[in-house]
Amino acid sequence: MSWVQSILYFGGLPIQPVDILLNRHALPVSSLKAKTDFVREPMSETGIEGFMNMFLEEEADFAITMIEAFGGRMDEIRENELPYPHRAGILFESSYFVQWTNEADAGTYINWIRRLYSYMASYASKSPREAYYNYKDIDLGTNNIIGYTSYEQASVWGLKYFKNNFKRLVQIKTKVDPMNFFRNEQSIPPL
Numbered sequence: 001m002s003w004v005q006s007i008l009y010f011g012g013l014p015i016q017p018v019d020i021l022l023n024r025h026a027l028p029v030s031s032l033k034a035k036t037d038f039v040r041e042p043m044s045e046t047g048i049e050g051f052m053n054m055f056l057e058e059e060a061d062f063a064i065t066m067i068e069a070f071g072g073r074m075d076e077i078r079e080n081e082l083p084y085p086h087r088a089g090i091l092f093e094s095s096y097f098v099q100w101t102n103e104a105d106a107g108t109y110i111n112w113i114r115r116l117y118s119y120m121a122s123y124a125s126k127s128p129r130e131a132y133y134n135y136k137d138i139d140l141g142t143n144n145i146i147g148y149t150s151y152e153q154a155s156v157w158g159l160k161y162f163k164n165n166f167k168r169l170v171q172i173k174t175k176v177d178p179m180n181f182f183r184n185e186q187s188i189p190p191l
Helices: 003-010 018-022 045-054 072-076 103-122 151-162 165-176
Strands: 031-039 063-069 092-100
Touching: 003 018, 031 103, 045 103, 063 103, 092 103, 151 165
Parallel strands: none
Antiparallel strands: 031 092, 063 092
């Protein structure tokens, strides 16, 4: 299938005709929750079986996982060379997504993905349990809506996303945006 057809497929639309993408209202309104893990040790057969069985549960009817292999050239790049530190020693990144269209069902789907994430705790990276910033997970913590967010508070999620690069990113943020104009619920705060 072509890239455009894959976009339609993941959007829950028929893959033909592709000009359906010109209609802004073609996609149903839906909500999404995502979580990620980086796995450094091979999972046991029992662990993989338990993981797969969770996707057979009724709450997983709109859930997907993406498993992206790491290694090779990625292992040669030191984790402090770029803000993205998840490199050497990682076997794969596992991303989990669940989607729903009826807001009354939100709790059911969110609880399911949290259970999946909890199940994966024994297989995922530790100290910190790493996460991928592009699939922001506000379960990890958020900035204060009003007022100052401390380095310690932001470290809760910042170290998971950026590991030891977080401190350096905070120093840069402090120089470039000391008033914290560019911010979101998990942005890097200035000192």
